[in-house]
Amino acid sequence: MRQVKAGSILPMVRNLGLFFAVICLLFLAVIAGQFPSRDAPYVPALSSKYYYEKGTALLQNLSNVTGAQFLKTILRLELPVLAVIDKNTDDQPLSRQDFLKLGLNLLAGIKLEDPLTYLKAEIPMMDVTPVTADSFDEIGTDEITEPSSSKPFNRTLDQPAVDNRIKSDVPLIALYNTHNSETFELTDGLTHLKGKAGGVTIVAAEIARVIEEQYGIAVEYSPTIHDTAFNRSYAESEKTVRRLIKDNPKLEMLFDIHRDGSLSREQSLVEVNGEKVAKILIVVGTDARAEHPKWRENLEFARKIAAKIDTMYPGLSRGIAIKQGRYNQQFSPRALLVEIGSAQNTTDEAVASGRLFANVVVAVLNDLRTGKQTN
Numbered sequence: 001m002r003q004v005k006a007g008s009i010l011p012m013v014r015n016l017g018l019f020f021a022v023i024c025l026l027f028l029a030v031i032a033g034q035f036p037s038r039d040a041p042y043v044p045a046l047s048s049k050y051y052y053e054k055g056t057a058l059l060q061n062l063s064n065v066t067g068a069q070f071l072k073t074i075l076r077l078e079l080p081v082l083a084v085i086d087k088n089t090d091d092q093p094l095s096r097q098d099f100l101k102l103g104l105n106l107l108a109g110i111k112l113e114d115p116l117t118y119l120k121a122e123i124p125m126m127d128v129t130p131v132t133a134d135s136f137d138e139i140g141t142d143e144i145t146e147p148s149s150s151k152p153f154n155r156t157l158d159q160p161a162v163d164n165r166i167k168s169d170v171p172l173i174a175l176y177n178t179h180n181s182e183t184f185e186l187t188d189g190l191t192h193l194k195g196k197a198g199g200v201t202i203v204a205a206e207i208a209r210v211i212e213e214q215y216g217i218a219v220e221y222s223p224t225i226h227d228t229a230f231n232r233s234y235a236e237s238e239k240t241v242r243r244l245i246k247d248n249p250k251l252e253m254l255f256d257i258h259r260d261g262s263l264s265r266e267q268s269l270v271e272v273n274g275e276k277v278a279k280i281l282i283v284v285g286t287d288a289r290a291e292h293p294k295w296r297e298n299l300e301f302a303r304k305i306a307a308k309i310d311t312m313y314p315g316l317s318r319g320i321a322i323k324q325g326r327y328n329q330q331f332s333p334r335a336l337l338v339e340i341g342s343a344q345n346t347t348d349e350a351v352a353s354g355r356l357f358a359n360v361v362v363a364v365l366n367d368l369r370t371g372k373q374t375n
Helices: 006-032 048-066 068-078 080-085 096-108 116-122 199-215 230-247 295-312 347-370
Strands: 168-176 217-221 253-260 269-272 275-278 280-285 317-323 335-342
Touching (some): 168 230, 168 347, 199 253, 199 347, 253 347, 275 347, 280 295, 295 317, 295 335
Parallel strands (some): 253 335, 280 317
Antiparallel strands (some): 269 275, 280 335
């Protein structure tokens, strides 16, 4: 009977140990992340789909750190059938340097051959937020550059009549949501619904419905979900913006509907015509981070909208916030980001505000067509 040398067993034991250690690390990472923080952007449902997505993300991250070829080589050592199937790949034995490199990559969270990962390791926000001119920071309170000029006062009147002289079977107005998952905590119990359509989508759809049914102006609302990967939301919604503009050559207005995440209930609520509704803030991007020649046209358009809100519904507008990102407004001279309410509103309050905003939009559209001064 042939004796098995201890030296021939050690490499197999070492490789098996490394393989199962990786599996255990993945398992522990999933378990550790199953109870998200209440302050996290999302509160995911603890379902089989969630674990599948979490595991997939972890494997992708591990592959990014170690290199996909390294993982495949380890698997081939213990599963020879992979080497037979993958005939195009030459087996390369793992050296001590390879294992040293793997250890450094895993412990430091960097790739030795990729200097950018050094910066990401020292500046964590680089790994969370991509370097883009179209990112939008929800943390903190928006600084209102141009506050509303009107004061709220309680009155009970019929809705202000909009003298609409425009009829159109082709869309003149388009709406979408970069952060579809944003919702209203007092209604849904959460501030975001991961991967789903939150309350802001209901608000946007109501704005479109009022403009179409009450005024006879065609509107295109895109329900496409853009924030499955939250830090890529604006990159994804850019695709929608480009499509909306391409498919609707007569488009005159473009609105990205959000809700604020930083206000108290008192700050985000006002009474208009005897009804409690959510306040509205208009956000305008600039060319501070990247080329944006249309931003001053967007600002002028925002001022017309804000002035019309003040005239029709005093107290409804919070004003205008001018910020450094572009928010995909560089594609149109009349593109705005509109925050309707905050997480501390109910969906009904935001929807009621959306109806008022629809009236304002139609009024401004008529003013622009006739050359009338809004403010």
